[in-house]
Amino acid sequence: MVVMIGPVDEPPPVGLRHLPRLCRHALSIAWTAGRGDLILSTGLQVVAGFGLAGLLLIGQSALQSVLDAISGSGSLSDVLPWVLAMSAVAALQSLAGSLQRERQQILGELVSRYIEGRVLDVTVAADLAMFDEPEFHNRVQRMQMSGNQALNMVFGLSGLVRAVVGVTAALVAIVAIAPILLPLLALVVLPAWFAASRRGEAFHKFFWKMTPRDRERHYLGGLLQSRGSAKEVRAFGLAGHLRRRHDQLYDERITELKKVARKQLVVTFGANVMIGAVLAATLLVVAWLSLRGTVPLAAAGIAVAGVALVGGRLAEAGWSAGALTEAGRYLDDYLAFTELLPRVRTARPTGTAPPGFARLTAEDVTFTYPTAPEPALRGVTLEVAAGEVVALVGENGSGKTTLAKLLAGLYRPDAGTIRWDGTDMSTVDPDGWHDHVAVIFQDFERFHLTAADNIGLGRVSAADDLDAIKAAARQAGADGFIEELPKGYATQLGPEFVGGTDLSVGQWQRIALARAFFRGAPFIILDEPTASLDARAEQELFERIRSLLAARTVLLISHRFSSVRSADRIYVLDAGKVVESGDHDALMALGGLYAELFTLQAAAYVEG
Numbered sequence: 001m002v003v004m005i006g007p008v009d010e011p012p013p014v015g016l017r018h019l020p021r022l023c024r025h026a027l028s029i030a031w032t033a034g035r036g037d038l039i040l041s042t043g044l045q046v047v048a049g050f051g052l053a054g055l056l057l058i059g060q061s062a063l064q065s066v067l068d069a070i071s072g073s074g075s076l077s078d079v080l081p082w083v084l085a086m087s088a089v090a091a092l093q094s095l096a097g098s099l100q101r102e103r104q105q106i107l108g109e110l111v112s113r114y115i116e117g118r119v120l121d122v123t124v125a126a127d128l129a130m131f132d133e134p135e136f137h138n139r140v141q142r143m144q145m146s147g148n149q150a151l152n153m154v155f156g157l158s159g160l161v162r163a164v165v166g167v168t169a170a171l172v173a174i175v176a177i178a179p180i181l182l183p184l185l186a187l188v189v190l191p192a193w194f195a196a197s198r199r200g201e202a203f204h205k206f207f208w209k210m211t212p213r214d215r216e217r218h219y220l221g222g223l224l225q226s227r228g229s230a231k232e233v234r235a236f237g238l239a240g241h242l243r244r245r246h247d248q249l250y251d252e253r254i255t256e257l258k259k260v261a262r263k264q265l266v267v268t269f270g271a272n273v274m275i276g277a278v279l280a281a282t283l284l285v286v287a288w289l290s291l292r293g294t295v296p297l298a299a300a301g302i303a304v305a306g307v308a309l310v311g312g313r314l315a316e317a318g319w320s321a322g323a324l325t326e327a328g329r330y331l332d333d334y335l336a337f338t339e340l341l342p343r344v345r346t347a348r349p350t351g352t353a354p355p356g357f358a359r360l361t362a363e364d365v366t367f368t369y370p371t372a373p374e375p376a377l378r379g380v381t382l383e384v385a386a387g388e389v390v391a392l393v394g395e396n397g398s399g400k401t402t403l404a405k406l407l408a409g410l411y412r413p414d415a416g417t418i419r420w421d422g423t424d425m426s427t428v429d430p431d432g433w434h435d436h437v438a439v440i441f442q443d444f445e446r447f448h449l450t451a452a453d454n455i456g457l458g459r460v461s462a463a464d465d466l467d468a469i470k471a472a473a474r475q476a477g478a479d480g481f482i483e484e485l486p487k488g489y490a491t492q493l494g495p496e497f498v499g500g501t502d503l504s505v506g507q508w509q510r511i512a513l514a515r516a517f518f519r520g521a522p523f524i525i526l527d528e529p530t531a532s533l534d535a536r537a538e539q540e541l542f543e544r545i546r547s548l549l550a551a552r553t554v555l556l557i558s559h560r561f562s563s564v565r566s567a568d569r570i571y572v573l574d575a576g577k578v579v580e581s582g583d584h585d586a587l588m589a590l591g592g593l594y595a596e597l598f599t600l601q602a603a604a605y606v607e608g
């Protein structure tokens with residue numbers, strides 16, 4: 001069974017009741033990523049929080065001593081110790097703040113690395129079929145934002161610790177001065193929290209909705225920036241057209257964002273008006289208490305400062321709690337993505353691949369791509385025996401590459417069975433299967449690494465064996481031009497990198513061939529291996545293919561009939577079905593599709 005995601009149009013709701021679970025996850029992420037920095041950073045937040053209460057309590061005594069000095073019941077020297085104590089607490093608080101910011105920066109990097117690592121775990125383990133799903137790519141794109149927001153959640157939590165400690169301690173101080181202020185001040189939290197979570201919800205919905213269009217815009221931006229597309233963009237004069245589409249998508253994003261921003265502004269404005277009203281009411285109560293003589297003047301003075309300070313902090317705590325709900329939405333998305341990993345792992349078969357290779361068979365295999373309306377393969381049956389060269393031919397889109405991918409264990413059939421020496425491969429761990437297969441695709445990868453690495457990647461366990469790499473290069477006819485490169489096998493390929501150089505398409509193809517030869521696998525799949533080779537190189541390759549790959553089995557896909565005619569067996573595909581099979585002579589005698597295509601191609605080479 002293959003894990004698929006399917007389209008998800010709306011973000012799942014995240015409310016207050018989900019917060020404890022999400023906070024636990026955020027803390028566990030930070031704990032795993034950098035527990036030392038988390039402990040230190042939170043500890044410093046606590047110190048900074050207590051500093052606020054300390055300032056208020058000492059401030060009250062300082063103010064009292066000033067008033068005593070003015071009224072003559074005390075002296076100015078009594079003020080000095082309080083002023084020094086206040087300075088010391090303020091300095092300590094500021095030091096704790098600086099240290100905390102430094103630790104938080106490191107923690108941020110550690111959490112980012114951790115989150116990126118978990119996302120990579122999923123993309124690396126994902127079946128190839130998942131890469132055919134748009135929703136998979138939407139999710140991967142969203143993960144970039146989710147990573148940052150998961151980080152915000154950790155920071156938000158640690159900020160909340162400071163706010164809660166500071167506010168609680170300061171509230172104790174205020175309670176000592178005028179307890180009646182307490183319930184009033186507490187009201188400040190509510191509008192801030194409500195507004196922040198509504199703002200977050202609006203933005204999160206916008207972000208979710210925009211992801212597919214953002215991906216399209218990034219794709220267009222990539223076309224305008226990458227070396228690969230630069231030549232075609234220029235030759236076809238596409239820059240203006242692509243740029244307009246890119247800018248149009250940006251315009252749409254900004255228009256949508258403005259709508260979200262307007263909503264956010266209304267909510268924020270309403271919340272701030274309410275916060276202001278609550279603070280004003282609190283200050284009026286202080287004035288009233290002071291005029292009635294219930295609270296002494298110094299205490300009233302400090303209460304005013306306290307209300308301003310604590311009120312601000314409380315509002316901040318409310319905003320933080322709302323921001324936490326917002327970050328929680330992204331964290332929830334991230335967690336859902338990482339939950340794909342155990343699903344993918346559980347769905348993956350664990351059987352061991354047979355040790356050798358005698359025979360590979362496909363029995364009545366049917367396969368449909370996740371996004372395709374029609375099957376790409378319909379009831380295909382075929383056999384490849386050890387030492388054989390078997391060819392697949394057929395018109396464009398007939399299913400040759402798809403069949404090769406299934407035989408390489410990259411996709412699993414929807415129906416039918418692939419057997420390797422009698423073992424049903426749907427029970428075998430695909431990694432074990434891949435170990436037995438070397439495959440070069442039509443659109444093979446050009447690794448922007450050294451020439452030696454490009455070949456060595458065929459068998460990572462032997463990637464340091466330069467002699468074996470050179471031998472594979474010789475077999476693929478790549479040794480000559482590699483040795484002429486500025487640093488030979490150590491030359492960086494890909495001119496985008498410092499010291500890098502580029503190769504011709506045919507030279508790249510020879511390097512890809514060398515990589516497949518280097519793999520040393522018993523079964524080799526060559527999908528159009530000579531498409532870019534010159535006539536001499538192609539002829540040499542096919543003349544030598546049996547000796548080169550002696551004892552190995554080759555599945556060859558080619559549109560060049562001259563190169564497949566010597567195959568032991570040829571399967572002709574048409575619209576996902578095997579319509580003919582046999583050797584060249586038998587197929588020509590049959591006078592069917594193969595004979596028609598062969599004759600068409602041969603006629604082009606014959607004068608008249």
Ligand SMILES: Nc1ncnc2c1ncn2[C@@H]1O[C@H](COP(=O)(O)OP(=O)(O)OP(=O)(O)O)[C@@H](O)[C@H]1O
Nearest residue numbers: 132369371372376395396397398399400401402403
């Ligand atoms: N990733 C994909 N998602 C959806 N459909 C796909 C995908 N890859 C191929 N197809 C479709 O599957 C069918 C078979 O494609 P396949 O690449 O196997 O053909 P082919 O015989 O190798 O063609 P060519 O000779 O052009 O290389 C085609 O109709 C193609 O459009």
